[in-house]
Amino acid sequence: MDIPRQVVSFLSSRGLMLATAESCTAGYIASLISSVPGSGSCLDVGFVTYSPTGKAGFLGVREETMKKHGLTSEQVAREMAEGALSQEACCADVAVSNTGVADSVAGDGPPPGTQCFAWSYKMRGGEITSFSETKVFDGERNEVRRAAALYALSRIEHYFNCLPKH
Template identity: 40%
Template sequence: MVSTIEDVIKFLNQHGFSVTTAESCTAGLVAALMADISGCGTALQSGYIVYTEEAKNSCLDVSLQTIQAFGLTSEEVAREMAVGALKKSSSQLVVAVTGTAESNDSLDGVICFSYGLRTAMGYRLMSETRKFEGKRNHVRKAAAMHAIISLPEVYEKIQLHPEIFT
């Protein structure tokens, strides 16, 4: 089990994988935390910061209908962000993050993640929603760390059962 960003970078490099990020509420923090680690040059390919509806739509082809139907803080939007990142990169793995790091309602701290893997059978996606406690930047950092640390586990789950992830 990996527990540090360094471990994740080693895992990615050992498997010859690169990652592309698609980030909304974390605003590039996932990519920045990975870039802090020596050796990330082959593991981190690219990152998209898509904070607004317009950016999600124009940069990653997230459907405006999906955004209107499910809201920006939704696994459906995160999944479309992940697919857009897979289509626009040659990375084997992508991680998409969208959510609300700060609000005065029930969405406060609710973050949606989608992980995508490029396979011989096409794209495989896994998504989840988590709630983080704390102030805005604490939530953003916790979400970014979760996104990174989860990559090896997500890869293993999808590799073991690719048929259940679509």
């Protein structure tokens, strides 16, 4: 199953544009999409915001959210995806975001491989509807990053089909 190709086909067939807001995957999601011929018709913009200041400054993630829930949280992932869609120059209808830990971290943080995702959709009236999930992937650092990027893409159509019908 070629997930990036399926996503490009899905987005293109519906005239949708995608934005990515990536932390742990660091551009991997956008890279997978751009590897598909014809992806230029459906990939609008990709943000890589690894640091808290990047998440706040470029995507509008609130410091309060990061402090209260931690960087690896569905709340931060939601604000990342919604922030991408809210950027003035962003023409996307769909945003996917990822934040997490690919390997072990010092202290009492989330377990290695923990990844938080959000999928946001700009509705016809301009409002944004979002969905989020947390998953834990096994493997070495780059195996976790690849699995997370593919998973993020694999759920775009699923959550599109969960949107309220107008």
